[in-house]
Amino acid sequence: MTRVHLSRLPGDRVLVVEGGAGRDLALADLPAYVAGREADAPRWVWDDTARWCPPLLAAGVRVARCHDLRLSRRLLSRAPAVDHALLEGEDADLWDRLGPAATVSEPVLFSGHDALEHLRADVEDARQLAAIDASPEAARLRLLVAAESAGALAAAEMTHAGVPWSVDVHEALLTERLGPRPPRGARPRLLAECADDVRRLLGAPGLNPDSQPELLAALRRAGIEVTDTRASTLRAVDHPAVEPLLRYRSLAHLFSTNGWAWIDEWVHDGRFRPVYQPAGSATGRWSSNGGGALSFPVQVRSAAVADEGWVFVVADVAQLEPRVLAGMSGDRALARAARGADLYQGMVEAGAVATRQHAKLGLLGAMYGATSGESGRMVAELTRRYPQAFGLVEEAARAGEQGRVVRTLLGRGSPPLGGSWDESPDAPPADLDVLDRRRRSVGRFTRNFVVQGTGAEWALCWIADLRNRLWRLGDEGPVESRPHLVFFLHDEVVVHAPAGLADAVASEVTEAATTAGRLLFRELPIDFPLNVSVVRSYAEAGKPGT
DNA sequence: TAGAAAAGCGCC
DNA sequence: AGGGCGCTTTTCTA
Known part of the structure; x- marks a missing residue:
């Protein structure tokens, strides 16, 4: 696949490198250039999707795929399966220090970022590709990097389109x-x-x-x-x-x-435009640093109202993380319980546990590290029934307690937590109780990291595939005149769609979930059933408990 | 007085 | 002795 590298040059110019040959071009001419190349859908390689994408979208140009060097570098530099020496080289430290692009409400870019004029996308890309190729987990890392980059495109597009807001x-x-x-x-x-x-x-x-x-x-x-x-x-x-x-x-x-x-502050022209930070949390989940997109309460969701003649297709996954745990641990007994709409009920029907509530307590307890109370008792009981699944999170906890790094299914590594329990030189020596508490706390983090992080990977694959499906579904026109994603919340999506396409969108959402499951768990089929609602207001979406 | 920390709450 | 995140107000601190 063709890779086209875009780098910033001084004086509002852009360096375009393709197959080793470079040319430069005025920044103002970039949207037309990109639009002209979209017929062969190259992969655009750039430092930060949040920096390049908004002005393109403002000009009505949508790109099919990209490689986000900043996100990918952070991923690779923390991935245990990567030889980090391969990421060294010219300007490597600048790339390491590159923070997320400042939020831009208007498509004015690059201001005051002189350092960016030194960064060569083609040079960094070559390092990253070499690091991936040399890894024993190259295939998984390729998928992860592609999904992370596609997520960044989806995030930029969602901010551009906004949630219709009354x-x-x-x-x-x-x-x-x-x-x-x-x-x-x-x-x-x-x-x-x-x-x-x-x-x-x-x-x-x-x-x-x-x-x-x-x-x-x-x-x-x-x-x-x-x-x-x-x-x-x-x-x-x-x-x-x-x-x-x-x-x-x-x-x-x-x-x-x-x-x-x-x-x-956040609603303009009838649109709520939150700002997402893909991989903003250590586990790979997104965070949001504007508008509180990931925590706006149920109370105000009735104000999200679809445009006249349009609807929201709202979909969320039932029990994402327990299903992911079944898949990544290869626990066939738990996978069998996951066949159907309600994993917890499946455990009851298999005779593993007396009530749905017990099943839920046990699984959540295992993923969060509960040690006491009813939840702790259920963990012990269910460990005998599902040794592979429960063993996987238990091993992740032990790794964290011993200061080892853990990884998600696709290879994202947990952060080093540098010296958080090694006493710093000038700090007074903490007593054993404090150190032990800290160790256990790290263990609970790594225990949850493997499941939450792999869940985030499933969700990335889901929205990446859905984004492509929605684009193919629409007629000609810019992003916001076709069915498009407007909201994403860990295990839930909202698509804004013309009413006549609602059913088609609903089936694409479902098929994208199946695709995501296959991408992650090829060898072991795991069901990812969705709750799908077609509504005029977000508040009307059915949200069965998890 | 600016900025960090803490408390409390919201979402998953 | 239960994981992740952001936001707001109050309170503390440099």
């Missing part, structure tokens, strides 16, 4: 729960009334309920013996002030996190 619906919801929008710095009426109730019922006239120390002192003066003010703690307390306090907390959170200020 400010009217959102504001009506806020007014109903909080009262009219208050002047800057003031609490909305219903929130203020709630605070008054708390003050009255605690007999604390001057109390600021946002202040934990003040609140804790007031609670204790009222005879409530608590050591923290968490909702879960307060719920166990029988006192008339608890209900309004919890209600205050909930309303205050809505007001400050997803209130009018959030709308002002």
Whole structure:
């Protein structure tokens, strides 16, 4: 496949290298050049998709595939199966220091990044390809790097398209729960009334309920013996002030996190445009550093409303991580339980466990490292029944406790956690209890890393394949006039689609999930059943429990 | 006084 | 003695 390397040159110019031959071109001419090359769909190789993609999308140009050098370098430099010496060379340290491109709301790029003018995409690409080729796990790493890069394209496209957002619906919801929008710095009426109730019922006239120390002192003066003010703690307390306090907390959170200020900042032209960071977390999951895309509460999802004549196709995977664990451990008994829509129920029907709740407790406990309580007991019990699956996470935990690196199925390595438990030179020697706690904590991290990270790889393959399928489904036109991804949340996608294509989109989403399963677990077929809804508002999507 | 840390909550 | 992340406010610290 043709690889075309794009590098930044001084003076708003771009160096284009293909097959060893280079030419340069004005930055302003890049969209037309890229559009002209898309017939043969080369792989565009660049430092950072978040830097090159937005101006192309703004010009109506969508690329089929790319290789994101920054993401791939970080992947390869942490991958245990890679000879890291092969990544050394000219400007290697610059590449290592390359952070994610700054968020760009307008397609103005490259400003103030002189260092970028030294980076040669073709040189770095050659190193990365050599490192992959030399690895005993070359095939898996190729898939991983391609999926990571495709994910970066999907992220840029989702930010470009945005989630259709009804400010009217959102504001009506806020007014109903909080009262009219208050002047800057003031609490909305219903929130203020709630605070008054708390003050009255605690007999604390001057109390600021946002202040934990003040609140804790007031609670204790009222005879409530608590050591923290968490909702879960307060719920166990029988006192008339608890209900309004919890209600205050909930309303205050809505007001400050997803209130009018959030709308002002994040919704423009009827679109909510969150900023994603592919592989933003150590496990390879995405994070989001703008708009709180990955944590906006169920409460406000009713404001996500499809355009007239369009719908949302919402799909999420049932029990992604337990299924991934079955696949990567090759545990056929657990894989059999995973045949069907409900893995936990499958375990009950196989006679492995008495109730669905027990199955869930045991599996989640194994993946998170529960050692006590009901969850801990179920882990011990189920380990006998599913020794391969439970053994895999157990071994990952032991590796972490011993300071070893673990890897996902496709080869992403856990971060070195440099010196986090080795005492630093000037720190006082920690006592054995502290060291032991720390060791176990690392073990819980590596235990979860292998499953969460492989789950993230499955999800990347899923959206990468889905992205291509959606493109083929559409008619001519830019991304946002065809069915397109608008939202991705670990194991859930939202596609914005013309109503007439809803059924076709739903089946593509399902087929993409099957493709992802085959890519990761060829030899062992694992089912990845989806809950799919076709809705006008995101809030209407059915979300059966996991 | 700016920035980090902590607490609490939201999502998976 | 249960993994990952971001966001907001308050509180602490350099």
